[in-house]
Amino acid sequence: MLRLKQFRDRAKGTADLLNYASLIGDGLVLCKDGSLLAGFLYRGPDSQSATPAELNYVTSRINASLARLGSGFALWIDAVRLPAAAYPETDASHFPDPITAAIDAERRRQFLSEGAHFETEYALLVAYTPPLRRTTKIADLIYDDDPKAEPESPGDRQIKIFERVLRDLEDGLSDILRLRRMKAYRVMDESGRAHLQDELINYVSFAVTGHLSPLNLPPCPMYCDAWLGGQELYGGDTPKMGEHFIAVVAIEGFPAESYPNMLARLETLAIAFRFSSRFIPLDSHESLGLLRAYRRKWRQWMRGFFSQVFRTEGGVVNEDAALMAAQAEDAITDASSNLVAFGYYTPVLILMGENRDTLLEEARLVGRELRREGFSSRVETVNTLEAFLGSLPAHAVPNVRRPLVHSLNLADLMPAASIWPGLPVCPSPLFPAGSPPLLYGATTGSTPFRLNLHVGDVGHTLIFGPTGAGKSTLLALIAAQFRRYRHARITVFDKGRSLFALAHAAGAQHYDLAGDAGSPGLCPLGKLETALDVAFAEDWLATCYELQQGSAPTPRQKEEIHRAVRLMRETKSGEGRSLTDFIATVQDKDIRAALGTYTIEGVLGHLLDARADGIEPASFTVFEIEELMALGEKNLIPVLLYLFRHFERSLTGAPALLLLDEAWVMLGHPVFREKIREWLKVLRKANCAVVLATQSLSDAARSGILDVLLESCPTRILLPNEEADKGGSGAMPGPLDFYRLIGLNETEIALLKGAVKKRHYYYTSPEGRRLFELGLGPVALAFTAVSSREDVARVRALIEAHGQEWPRAWLAERGLDPNDILGPAEEGLNEKTP
Incomplete structure (x- = not known):
């Protein structure tokens, strides 16, 4: 007979180590130990621009929300450092001319040359273990159920309790964190079949396996442990899950004091990891019992054995023990006040990779960075697997760090502030789905910045900055990069010929109204x-x-x-x-x-x-109005009114952009001012973003439509200003007064004062805030930073001498090889042309 015992090994597999049982609701998992698991995705304020007062307020609010939790709950607060999305593929953009295509190709090369880019996502997981049935019988005797109501099972009652706690937690944190519950959603595959996926299941799958691929839920989502743990797991000092080795860096000791966002340095690391902070809160009476035991222990160490036996007051006092006993007394006072909740805090960093040596080197790097911040840490060896299991959501038993920490320290240690990378796609629903961001900015560190003008379907933007700070260059780059969208239309009211070179190079229609070069x-x-x-x-x-x-x-x-x-x-x-x-x-x-x-x-x-x-239809049109603005209102307004009408007729519903350079001149004319007011209100429906750039902050403040500008333009880009902290008077407000008027805090104002002109730009919108650089290469500079009279005159001469081939001569004059730059761009355009 065939002996079957050899095929029926009783050794535990990966699924046996996991606590997940079934998905019983939208974003709700029932675990094997009877606990319930749910989660949130969140993002905090920008760590670079938030003031200390703002960060302190955030931590106090987090503490107030978490202090309500007690025994039976467990929290996993994760910061996941992931490789950032790559630069948009060439096929995702639709540049209609070789110049703007070459500018984008140069920016792609620069982005890739910066090395690996990472961004951080944040998750808050909550597990709830209902009390034993016998402990709730007294409550059942006290409260009478409605006899007319449908009978409710104990399980449904516990789910309602858990959902109520989750709602309270969300209500308490949603005004300081961008918090969103993990939910289920439907997707369509390539064959047109609909599948159900769940963000909580996807996150747990990533935490277990290191794979980012979402999972299609089975019709009956039972036995989650089997299909979440479908990877081979090897033990040892460096365990291996599937093809990924696992390294764990455990934080053992903490600095003497905590402060908000004290582990922000981790967000600058150019490596992938998952920083898991598990907190198991305790009820007040439980934490008081443990703290009193600590106090009793340290009091016993204050005096020697002889003094304790004979109850004498003499002898040497152990000052360290006396200090620790006093700290235990302070902790008892805090716990008795119920202003904080004490619990078991276990912070670990999980690294997963296919190369064991590289992984361990990265783990040592993380340890060095932690030591620089005053933390003591170790790379786990024999305890690696247990530490890894303890970092998984809903696993509250493995690897419990025994010393108590209270919720206010937890709020300082958790990643409550972040570096905002920008949205990976254009958020406007009026753009084609999945449209790439407008442009990628250069930044310090490994976190990229993706700039979008749009907040939802509103792309109206204000650009403020003093003369010579780089405003015109920014406008030119925005125009060049906006050409990436299919059928995009760009209209520019320029002053000073800032876009003269770009317009002629990109095949735009450039009209010098009332200028010496001829007017249409x-x-x-x-x-x-x-x-x-x-x-x-x-x-x-x-x-x-x-x-x-x-x-x-x-x-x-x-x-x-x-x-x-x-x-x-x-x-x-x-x-x-x-x-x-x-x-x-x-x-x-x-x-x-x-x-x-x-x-x-x-x-x-x-x-x-x-x-x-004389104005021909075009996808890119520039009106130079410097000479026109000098003709006086009687001559200026009729021309402007007609140009406005021509622009409005050009809108087709395709992505459109209206750039108004030196808008302070236009805000000074009542007709133009009222037109801007109208545009800000109606052009959103036409899928047109209005960008107003001005160097005169006071003119904007005195325009009479500042309220409309601030309400209708959610995106603002501010340029460096060394006088940003200078106030004014009631009759003549200063830059400081204006910056405060538009909602900047003291840290942001200090950023503007210390930033470098023609290099730094500060972006702020309801989506996030970030100081960034344009990172212009020689090709982009050749066409976007050309506004001096000498450069414009030279471009005119080249146009007369070479016609449409003038960009090649212009690049050659700047020491660049036009064939290397424009050749690939022209070939790419030819391939896209049917």
């Missing part, structure tokens, strides 16, 4: 096909009349304007729709006299009296 002829009445076109034409004519006459046209004159426009509408588009044609049609002599200034016989005839519009 405009035909404001050329489009009369729709009722909206007619309404604009009549309003525009009435505004021109008011500018010249100083008063609005009378009702009779408005009717005459309407009649003349109606007659012009009957003509063929492109024929008989110039301002000269209108004056020949209108029958009011005052109107003819007032509008004559804008015809070919007047000052602005070369601009506004064209028979056909």
Whole structure:
């Protein structure tokens, strides 16, 4: 007979070591020991820009929420350092020209040359072990159930208790942390089949195996231990789970005092790890009993054996024991106040990797960093497997560190503040799903920064900074990188020709309005096909009349304007729709006299009296308005109003960007100011982001629409300002007053004061805050940082000499090989062209 015993080994497998039994609800796991497990994903405030007062407030609120928990609960607070998402693939972007494609290719190379990038995700796991049934019988006798209510099982009652605690915890922490419950969600596979996945199960699977791949839930999600622990586990000093070796760095000792976010240094490490802080809170009476035992022990050490036996007051007092007894007395006072909760705290760092030697070297590096912060640590050997199991959510029994720590120390030790890496995709639902972020910024450390203008579907942005701080370069780079989105449209109102080189290199339409280089002829009445076109034409004519006459046209004159426009509408588009044609049609002599200034016989005839519009449809259009702004309101406003209308007609629902450089000039004109107010309110629906850049903080404050600017522009990018901490008076506010007005704290103001001009930029939005650099390479600098008169003149000369090939000559003059730079970009565009 075949002996079956040899095939029925009783040795424990990986599944036998895990405590997970079944998924019994949305983000709720029942464990083998009867405990319940749920979790949250969270993110704290930016560690670089938060003030000490803000961090202290965060820790106090965390302590207040955690101090309510007692025996039966266990917390796992994890900071998971993961490899950051790679730079967007070439196929994910749709640059329509080789210049902006080459700029992005250069930025990709720079990003990859910085080495490995990591970002940190944060999780809070809560386990609840219900009390034994016999301990709840007294409560059942005290409280009567509603006789009409459906009978409730003890299990359902405990689930309700746990869910109520989770809601209270979420309510207490959600205003200081971006907290979100781990939930189930549905996904579609490549075959179109729907699958159910759960964030809690995915996280537990990652903690156990080190794999980030999400798991499809079976129809009956029982026996979680089997399909979560489906990896071979090898023991030893360096255990191995599947193909991953496991190293554990245990924190043994702590500094004398704690302070908020004291382990922030771990977030700067360029290695992957999971920092697990397990806290098992105790009820007040349990912690008091343990603390009194500590006090009794140290009091026994205060005097020698003879003094204790004969109860004498003489003899030498052990001052160290007396100090420890006094500290135990203080801890008893804290526990009695119920302001903090004491418990067992076990912090470990879990590292997993395929190369054992590399893994152990990384573990030693972590230990050195911990020692630099005043912590003592060790790399586990014989205790590695137990320490690893104790770090897994819902495993509260293995590797319990016995000395007590209270919840306020826990709040200081846990990762409550973070380095914000930015969102990995554009968050706007109006953009194609999965669109890459606008650009990647360069930063110190290993955490990348992904810049998006959008917060939800709102991309309106304010850029503030003094002259010479790098504002125009930032605008040019934003325009160049925005070209990555399919069918993107960019319109720029430039002042000072900051985007002259980029516009001509990227094939944009650049119009130098009222400039020496020639200005396009405009035909404001050329489009009369729709009722909206007619309404604009009549309003525009009435505004021109008011500018010249100083008063609005009378009702009779408005009717005459309407009649003349109606007659012009009957003509063929492109024929008989110039301002000269209108004056020949209108029958009011005052109107003819007032509008004559804008015809070919007047000052602005070369601009506004064209028979056909000189502005061609384009995906990238730049209007240079420096000379135009100097013509005075009577000449300026008619041109601007028509340009605004032309811009609004160009919006198709595709991603669009409107850049307003030197917006302080525009905010000074009532017409432009009111138009900006309107745009900020309505362009969101047209999928257009408005970016206003200004160097004059006081003009923005006195514009009369500052409230609209702050309400409608959730994203702000601030440039370095060495006078950021200088206040002003009530009549003349200073930079400090303005920065406080827009909500900056003292740390952020100090960041702006200490930042370097043309290098640092400070991003702030409801999503997060970050100081970053553009990290421009020589190719990007050649086209985005070209605004001096000499450079613009040289670009003009190259355009005249080389035509469309001028960028190659320009790059060669700067010591760059145009074939190496533009060749791959041109080949990539040809491959994408059908």
